[in-house]
Amino acid sequence: MMRPSALLPLALPALLAACTTARVPQNAAALNQFAADTTLRRIATAQDQRQTAALRPFLQSPKVRYRQAAASAFGSVQDKAALPDLLGALSDAAPEVRQAAAFALGQTADSAAAAPLANQINTETDARVRRTQLEALGKCVGKGSVALLLRVPANPGADTLATIGQAWGLYRAGLRGITSETSVRRAVSLLARQQPLEARLAAAQTLARTPRLDLTAYEAPVATAATSDPSYAVRAGATAALGKVKTPGLAATLASILRRDTDYRVRVAALRAMNASMYVPVKEAAWAALDDANAQVAVTAAEFFLNHASGETGQLFRDKAERMNSWRARSVLFAAALKHASAEEKEPIRKAIQQRYAGAAANPYEQAFLLKALGEDPGAYAFIEQATFAPKQPAVVSTYGIEALVALRNNPAFPAGQQPLFIQTLEKAIASNDVALIGTAAGALHDAKLNLRNEYRNLDLLRQAQQRIVLPRDVEAWQALQQALDFLESKATPTPTPSAAAQHPIDWKLVAGIPAGQRAVVHTSKGDVVLRLLVEEAPGSVASFVQLVHQGFYNGKNFHRVVPNFVAQGGCPRGDGWGGTDYTLRSEFADRQYAEGAVGLASAGKDTESCQWFITHSPTPHLDGRYTIFAVVERGMEVVHRIDIGDQIRSVELQKP
Known part of the structure; x- marks a missing residue:
């Protein structure tokens, strides 16, 4: 079903009209900023409809709050045509307007903004604004201008916000592969304990996520941060960065972190930093991690053996799998057993997995993971295909099944004689009415x-x-099909997604009734999680969530995706990540970071958000400005850390103010 038509563009006189003040009820303190201010609603509507021309006049409003709101709105619109307007707003008399303009400039990622931002930093008098300008500069610099980030004094004295801003600027540049040896040295220096926590976190993330770095020369300071920083987030980031060190002694350091760190997220980072070259010296620590009290560590340890084990028998992993209590870790170990099995071992291991699949009918998620495990053995092709296309099969089983079949085709051992069979399988999937089968098969065609x-x-x-x-x-399925068509027809220019797929006006009547501090209680099979909804930062997203809660939409849904030390994601009506509502939402990006417990909307790209949402396990700043944050966890993070794939969202209720 297509979503409703977008609202007609607002007339300029209406946009410039003075604020219309509604009758304010007695509980006015609970109202959000949009409830009684029609001008703010006009600005947010112009943002939602991506109307640059409609937003521009508000940058000249006599009221600071409107200039700030308009500048911030461009952070979601991301129109490079607004560059001159935003650069002008960098000189606004109000620091909050300058800060919003700097954020929006960073969101445009326009290299033309780099030099003006750098010049403004030199004259900026407000420390908070300067911090935002530095981070925005990191999003705009190129290889030839990255040095602009390093002009901030190495020891800025009491201005810790400048240090923090520079650290995040280096991170934003590093995410795009924009770095230099001087930048790396500066990031390493920012790991020192005397630096502010935010700067240390940004530095650790910079070193972990900047591609193609060789940190061998910096092993000592990175290892010090990984083993002794008081913040788990810094230790986890620095531990991930150790994966870019190439010395024989690194294996012992990572094994020690895995055995000793008290936070499961750091132990997960240690396992991920390990690689095949260090398998022998770390395998005992990884083996012990399979019995870690935290299920996410056990799963990550199983993935380590799947990806990096060598010189082991398949029977070894099968025996361990049979003894595991966690079905998810057990399934991954079965995959490792098949992958590393000798020719003689494969058949009995394959049969054992198939028997386990037959006995797991009560848990479709376990069945799905067992099909994924069978995806390591081309001999399981017929079994997987039959399960994938079985009548009335749960969506998650079919989805993992087609993914396993594609994985088999990618396996170097896949028989050449079976390749025509694979094409028939793809055609069968594309001819189906299942979007996951269609989308995954189309994805294989444009691989x-x-x-x-x-x-x-x-x-x-x-x-x-x-x-x-x-x-x-x-x-998502439409995009996969179009990408397949473009690839098969050798088109040089990708075909864009129809713009009509992202039109859903904000329900302002509903927004007006949502208190500024509205809480939502998510009752899960592992316990309750209390969210605080950010209606003033993401009104359209919060309104959609609240409407779905009123409808009972989330009741009985599952958490279908849990990535250790990353996110727990749920709310899919299909239970496999391919489901959505009959409308999509416009992305709403505020100047807010994905800290631990941020709640974001999943999407298939900008302006394609729907009903699925995720909660972050730890800071994940690479998501900032790319996925809408519509809530934060206020209580219950200990529950979030226990949630695993298949756990249920029993219900969601809105707390009364």
């Missing part, structure tokens, strides 16, 4: 590594499937 241009030519089948797609609900 450059598989390079199926010469093997698959039934383009009409792809076009017919695309015509059956319901937009905007199934935009």
Whole structure:
């Protein structure tokens, strides 16, 4: 079902009209800022509709709050045509307006903003604004201008915000691969204990996430931060960065962190930093981690063996799998058993997994993971295909099944004689009415590594499937099909997604009734989690969430995705991540970071948000400005850390003010 038409553009006189004040009820303290201020609603509507021309006049408003709101709105619009307007706002008399303008400039990621931002930093008098300007500068600099970030004095004295801003600027540049040896040295120096926590966190993230770094020369300071920083988040980031060190002694350091750190997120980071070259000296620590009290560590340890084990028998991993209490870790170990099995071992291991699959009918998520495990053995192709296309199969089982079949085709041991069978499987999936089957099969067709241009030519089948797609609900499948068509036809320019797939006006009547401090209690099978909804930062997203709560939409849904030390994600009506509502939302980006317990909306790209949401286990700043944050966890993070795939959202209720 297509979503409602967008509102007509607002007339300029209406946009410039003075605020209309509504009758204020006695509990006015609970109202959000939009309830009685129609001008703020106009600004937010212009932001939602991506109307640059409508927002521009508000930057000249006599009221600071409107200038600030308009500047901040451009952080979601992300229109480079607004660059001159935002650069002008950097000189606004009000620091909050200058700060909002700097954030919005960073969101445009326009290299033309780098030099003006750097110049403004030199004259900025407000420390908070300067911090935001420095981070925005990191989003705009290029390889030739990264030195602009290093002009801040190495020891800025009492101005710790300048240090923090520079650290985040280096991080934002590093995410895009923009770095230098001087930048790396500065990031390493910011790991020192005397630096502010935010600067240490940004530095650790910079070193962990900047691609293609060799940190061998900095092993000592990075290891010191990984083993002794008082913040788990800094230790985890620095531990991840140790994965870029190439010395024989690193294995012992990582094994020690895995055995001794008290925070499971750091132990997960240690396992992920380990690689195949250090398998022998770390395997005993990783083996012990399979019995870690925290299930996320056990799963990550199993993944380590799946990806990096060498010289082991498949029977070793099968025996350990049979003794595991956690079905998820057990499934991954079964995958390791198949991957590392000898030719003689494969058949009995495969049969054991198939028997386990038959006995796990009560848990479709376990069945799904067992199909994923079978994806390590081309001999399981027929079994997986039968399970994938079985009538009335739970969506998550079919989804993991088609993914396993694609994984088998990528396996170097996949028999050449079975390749025509794989094409038939893809056609069967594309001809189905299941969006996950269609989308995953289409994804295989545009996989450059598989390079199926010469093997698959039934383009009409792809076009017919695309015509059956319901937009905007199934935009991900539509995109996969179009990418497949573009690839198979060797198109140089990608075909854009239809703009009609992202039109859903904000329900202002509903927003007006949501208190500024509205709480929502998520009752899960592991306990309660209390969210504080950020209606003033993301009114459209919060209104959609509240409406779905009123409808009981989330009752009985599952957490279908849990990535250790990253996110727990749920709210999918299909239970596999491919489901959505019959409308999509516009992205709403505020100047807020993904800290531990941030609640964001999942999406398939900008302006494609729907009903799925996730909670972060720890700071995940690479999501900042890319995924809407509509709530934060106020109580119950200990529950979030226990949630695993398949756990249930029993109900969600809004607390009365």
